[in-house]
Amino acid sequence: MKIIIGGAVEPGTTRVNKTGGWRNFRPLYHQDKCIKCGLCSLLCPDCSIEELEDKYVVFDFDFCKGCGICANECPSDAIEMVLEEK
Amino acid sequence: MKNKMSVVEGSYTVAHAVKVCRPNVISAYPITPQTHIVEDLSQFMADGEIPNCESINVESEFSAISALVGASAAGARTYSSTTSQGLELMHEVLFNVSGMRLPVIMTVANRAVSAPINIWNDQQDSISQRDTGWIQLYAEDTQEAGDMTAQAYKVAEEREVKLPAMVCMDGFILSHVYEPVILLEQDLTDEYLPKYEPEHFLDTKNPMTFGAFADPTTYTEFRYLQQKAMDNALEKIEKAADDFNKIFGRYYGGLIDTYKTEDAEIIIMAMGSIIGTIKDVIDKARSEGVKIGLVKIRSFRPFPVEAIRKAVAEATVVVTLDKNISLGLNEGALLTEVKSSLYNTDINIPVMGFMLGHGGRDIPRRTIMMIIDKAKDTMRSGITVESEYADLRGDLV
Numbered sequence: 001m002k003i004i005i006g007g008a009v010e011p012g013t014t015r016v017n018k019t020g021g022w023r024n025f026r027p028l029y030h031q032d033k034c035i036k037c038g039l040c041s042l043l044c045p046d047c048s049i050e051e052l053e054d055k056y057v058v059f060d061f062d063f064c065k066g067c068g069i070c071a072n073e074c075p076s077d078a079i080e081m082v083l084e085e086k
Numbered sequence: 087m088k089n090k091m092s093v094v095e096g097s098y099t100v101a102h103a104v105k106v107c108r109p110n111v112i113s114a115y116p117i118t119p120q121t122h123i124v125e126d127l128s129q130f131m132a133d134g135e136i137p138n139c140e141s142i143n144v145e146s147e148f149s150a151i152s153a154l155v156g157a158s159a160a161g162a163r164t165y166s167s168t169t170s171q172g173l174e175l176m177h178e179v180l181f182n183v184s185g186m187r188l189p190v191i192m193t194v195a196n197r198a199v200s201a202p203i204n205i206w207n208d209q210q211d212s213i214s215q216r217d218t219g220w221i222q223l224y225a226e227d228t229q230e231a232g233d234m235t236a237q238a239y240k241v242a243e244e245r246e247v248k249l250p251a252m253v254c255m256d257g258f259i260l261s262h263v264y265e266p267v268i269l270l271e272q273d274l275t276d277e278y279l280p281k282y283e284p285e286h287f288l289d290t291k292n293p294m295t296f297g298a299f300a301d302p303t304t305y306t307e308f309r310y311l312q313q314k315a316m317d318n319a320l321e322k323i324e325k326a327a328d329d330f331n332k333i334f335g336r337y338y339g340g341l342i343d344t345y346k347t348e349d350a351e352i353i354i355m356a357m358g359s360i361i362g363t364i365k366d367v368i369d370k371a372r373s374e375g376v377k378i379g380l381v382k383i384r385s386f387r388p389f390p391v392e393a394i395r396k397a398v399a400e401a402t403v404v405v406t407l408d409k410n411i412s413l414g415l416n417e418g419a420l421l422t423e424v425k426s427s428l429y430n431t432d433i434n435i436p437v438m439g440f441m442l443g444h445g446g447r448d449i450p451r452r453t454i455m456m457i458i459d460k461a462k463d464t465m466r467s468g469i470t471v472e473s474e475y476a477d478l479r480g481d482l483v
């Protein structure tokens with residue numbers, strides 16, 4: 001990210017600013033339990049859950065903050081929050 | 087006709103100055119305490135006198151300044167006006183404006199802050215916004231307030247500056263007074279202030295991020311650049327005043343102005359409308375043989391450290407006057423800044439601070455004369471007063 005003049009910068013700064021670093025818990029995905037409802041990916045406030053073509057999901061740990069909303073909302077307990085170990 | 091005088095209210099002088107600066111977006115919230123500036127601008131708008139301009143009515147000062155963040159980022163020349171509580175409500179957004187380096191211009195008609203409720207003049211409101219990264223200029227009279235508005239646009243929009251600026255004028259004393267002034271001529275203003283053409287602005291064809299997220303690896307550099315912009319503004323403020331003089335033939339100083347300081351032993355420093363009274367008192371004291379002069383602070387941010395050092399280098403005692411107080415330090419901001427400007431230099435002279443005129447308390451000549459007497463005492467027997475209220479009513483406390 002190059003600061004051009006004062007406050008303005010080139011767009012796309014979030015690609016550089018990987019804000020997943022402050023996560024304390026990480027979602028652990030149990031694919032065998034997933035019923036492919038898509039709720040987690042819809043509700044993740046950080047758009048860190050991508051729905052694949054086969055409707056299973058993957059997590060983007062560059063940006064996931066570990067808020068646990070996905071685990072809380074998942075109707076089939078396919079997401080478990082586990083302590084992040086760094 | 088050039089140099090035609092009109093007798094108008096201070097608020098009108100400023101509103102007119104804003105009009106001829108050709109703003110594109112005006113947003114303000116005229117809650118009391120306010121001035122007639124926004125009223126007059128609304129009238130100009132209604133009469134179709136400000137072409138290519140939008141006036142946005144909002145529901146609070148917070149929104150007024152927020153609306154200008156968007157407008158200025160989109161490349162508009164913007165304006166707002168506020169005072170006391172309204173300015174304090176803007177506080178959070180003021181940092182955003184300066185951090186995004188948006189050259190928003192805002193008139194602050196200086197007034198006391200509550201509680202206790204008081205709508206009269208002092209400078210606590212803008213002084214309390216000292217560290218928000220805005221340029222702060224203080225006008226001595228209504229003519230200067232109008233002229234300073236054009237100068238503020240000129241400085242703020244400079245590529246090397248790109249900072250917002252507050253033009254501070256004493257509430258009531260300047261905002262509501264009728265004085266003969268020369269209203270800024272449109273053709274001369276056009277010559278002085280070119281069209282605002284920012285290098286970067288919000289544009290779908292050439293996307294740009296304003297107010298990006300900056301984590302610990304980059305935040306320091308953003309702040310560093312803001313300070314550099316303030317440093318750059320020092321020279322630009324002087325230049326804007328000189329250029330203004332060339333075109334309009336009026337000059338009130340650049341960063342500071344001096345009055346009878348050449349051989350002065352006592353130098354008074356102050357800002358705002360009190361300057362006129364001080365000059366009167368100085369003339370009288372001079373006639374009685376007191377070697378006394380005045381340094382008027384026009385730019386409080388950036389603070390003109392070098393100019394002040396130069397101005398007081400030969401003096402024996404410096405006296406600062408403050409219409410504000412930093413509670414817990416028992417000092418007005420000007421005293422603190424002047425002392426810190428002289429520290430670590432060869433200039434080793436006493437600096438005395440007096441607070442006065444708070445909440446609109448009148449500042450008669452005798453108050454200034456009493457202060458001069460105390461400065462004379464200091465010259466004779468070492469510092470007598472470090473910082474105190476010059477006009478405290480002992481009978482109430």
Ligand code: SF4
Nearest residue numbers: 044064065067068070
């Ligand atoms: S824990 Fe929060 S941030 Fe991370 S994937 Fe789940 S919903 Fe998104």
Ligand code: SF4
Nearest residue numbers: 034035037038040074
């Ligand atoms: S909410 Fe649960 S079940 Fe639904 S897609 Fe996400 S992980 Fe699968």
